[in-house]
Amino acid sequence: MFVEEILARNRAYVLGRAPRPLAPPSQIDLAVITCYDPRLDELLHPALGLEEGKAFLIRTAGAHVEAGGDPLRSLALAVYLFGVRQVAVVGHAGCRMAAFDTAAFIDAFRRRGVPREAFGPADLRAWAGALPDPRRGVLASVAAIRATPFLPRDLSVCGLILDESSGALEMTQAPDQAVPEGAAVLPPPAGPEPEPAVKTGRGAPPPRPAASAAVSASAAVRPADASPGLEPARSLVRILAASAGWGRDFKRLREELARDAGPLTRLQDLERFIQKAAADSKDVAQALDRLRRETRATGRLSDAPALLELLWRSIREAQP
Ligand SMILES: [Zn+2]
Known part of the structure; x- marks a missing residue:
């Protein structure tokens, strides 16, 4: 396991090091808010001419600061507890948050067993802090910091863009330069959120009960048992379970699904089975139609992966 390697490396490190307590905390004038991209690690200190330990380095995806978001909490603490007076938001020219791929993101979390609903009702690009481009991202962060009511008016905030290749910094927002109204809000996405389909190799594993419960509690979306389409899915x-022709096959499918650890295979098997059963039995076809109608009407579960998720959930519930 990786942590064993860390601990082994740490033992070697400690062996060659004389104990040295941390220096007492001191006043720190500067906070730098920059991207979490690990490729910037070796660049940031030398490019900004920062001495180790002489500035707060607050790192967050895309150097994106959103009203009320966590970087502001850290920044406020740094201002009031350590005396920070200057803030530099440092974006970088090749930031991957400006190339955020919503479909790939959805695909990735679904493959790990997390349903879309777990991210709440907000647009996913907004949730992620996807940037239209690095410059506008920096401007939005500067605007959000300046508009934060719990930060002092005399805090100096500027915006910079780092060219990763040359290491050069360009000031895109001077400390005394006004930001346009509304700059703190990044523009809405160009189109509707993509819905990856099972057949193209993108899977939708069953929702995790814990995640669903968390969403219901935090976003007050709906109680877990009132999921749209759950009743027709049941x-x-x-x-299927009671059908004379399909009952035994269904029992076998259920056992296979429970054994199969791969969510994508599981959903593909389920989809194949339901389609076969619907082609063979009028009752199954009608029940499937009703399920499609009711979930489509809610506008939330119109895609195949979500339907299959719902079915898988109902199958697990129905297990003896
Ligand atoms: Zn970045």
């Missing part, structure tokens, strides 16, 4: 599962 009804379809009951018909």
